[in-house]
Amino acid sequence: MKASELRAKDVAELEKEISELLKAHFGLRMQKATQQLSNHTVLGKTRRDIARAKTVLAQKKKEAAQ
Template sequence: MSKTSELRAKDVAALEKEVSDLLKAHFGLRMQKATQQLTNHTQLGNTKREIARVKTIIAEKKRAAK
């Protein structure tokens, strides 16, 4: 999990790669949940929250660039 300050230091392309990596991780966790292999269910919420955090920073950077 990245700190917000670390995310703000990255450029938009790196942040978009981070989002795609997080989406893949979230998909894997959902599949584990579906097959009842997931033991720590808080990981799902944390990953979802992290995706939202990165997307928010991307939107802020794009808005500031205009």
């Protein structure tokens, strides 16, 4: 997911997106633990998407506070 796509969303949508990404990341971690995950790069991509979404959310909250 690109940062420009995330910036187009409002705060509530971003929080929902973060929770969905966290659930997906948990599922991927469980698949890795049980050796069912064949593509390990998905874990890193999901983790970076979570960080990207949290960054955009923090920026939006900071702008709203000013």
